[in-house]
Amino acid sequence: MNNSDEILIEIKDLKKYFPIKNNFIENKKKVVKAVDGVSLQIRKGETFGLVGESGCGKSTLGRSITRLYDITSGDIFFQGDNIAKLNKKDMKAYYRKMQIIFQDPYSSLNPNMNVEELIDEPLALYTNLTKKERIEKIQHLLEMVGLKKDDMEKFPYEFSGGQRQRIGIARAISIEPEFILCDEPISALDVSIQAQVVNMLEDLQEKLGLTYLFVAHDLSMVRHISDRIGVMYLGKIVEIAKSNDLYNKPLHPYTKGLLSAIPVTDPKKARETQIEIIKGDIPSPIDIPTGCRFHTRCPYATEKCKSIEPEMKEVNSEHFVACHLY
Template structure:
């Protein structure tokens, strides 16, 4: 890891909503608001935060499933936000996605062979024999047998369906994969299996992941670096081990303290720092720091000035006035 694969600069994604069904008044939801970060080749960048913080929207905007309102997304130096549909087709192949719900993301009227064939037919010109070999090869890599090809999604368990979704995403040999809550719909016992599978495939195929999740304990195991998101903003970016050992932002500390500890003795000694107050409406965001309405360390400055992202330690960035000189 060293060379940057994806660089996001000042990315914004705003949605226009009506205040009510019968109203003509429109309001703006700033789902992603001026976000910048980068992902290196071969790296797994974890993106965490509460539900509704904008992390899935950010991932989908990076891959241009959503069109950005403003900002840049550079893939190997090329700003893909400025590409037309024909030019973007090349990058569609390079950037694939694993969806949250392995059942609704698979066409129930298509068998496994047809599901995996679909992206191959769109992005690659293969002979019938080459396509069949590719399908069987990727199916074996995700841990499914050849006899699964003729079966339909409803005939599989949740974990097996997610493996089919992974096979579909990897069939065209992408460089970058967005895993959008890829394990949250699975049983806990199956989650670890899927995480291990993704790590093995990453090593074997040289993949780069953007791993979106709300389960911080799982993100810890798969991520090289982690970005913490709150109300459309990334408030902290750090190497995974460093974030868990030395969280800086009050929001990150609160999220980590909420992770259940399986050892009863350690759980009694642990300091629990719950997040107080209600999550502000995305239609009426607080001035200054967006976390200030729930932060125990908020000052008058927090209401007036929005904190900038600063490097506090090596590769450890935080947007908080507590760490300003």
């Protein structure tokens, strides 16, 4: 676990809107507000978990931070430098420091390239290593992620899903980045393989001093790997806390609902556990509710919630929540 207070990444009022196209014509009045004014800090060496329902904007936030997407507005500070508006050429130095592990390892790997070519591509682009040095590094990287030197000549289709994800991880760490966006890196894998991949990510973090933004649906796995966790709902962060604090004392009604939905393996404990079901569907990001955007599904909503958007406030030590109940 990370004890550093050094801020590696800070985002301020980050927004990413997607224009809606009708018959290939953009309608600038109607937009999907995928990320709508998010501010947070990610400390050097930590794993910051990001959770929420499908469509809440988790992956869009991660891809905006790494500038895979051009943002609509806001600031992204990486080691103190604002990279929010840099062009692709100026971003090259930062792309080396920020890498991504994608959800689907098969679609993120070029099927026409073998393992050596896949991992050599970023090495050839971002380093001055000779061909011999690069091959030696590729062999070392494969061993680090639990694969063999002999796997260099194989193609992605010759591997299982878990092995393909290991190739993706080897590719991501090849140029020694400081920050890695883990964009639901285990959701496409068998349950038996998920724990192996997460444990490997933790080992690599310790060896290489990596910082992770870990986006996932699996709340129990996020608790296991994360130092701090942010809960996202409809483009906004509604709660941020240390991992154990969030799970033991959740504050926001939405967080409570998400956590109560985690399956309990003990039948007796399951019967005793009160489940707070989140009712209704998540509203459209095109037509976001006024006030607190969770009020349409919240059992504690008042008139104030319907008209005034709550501000993020620190309720306990490093435990922030955006809710009128506090």
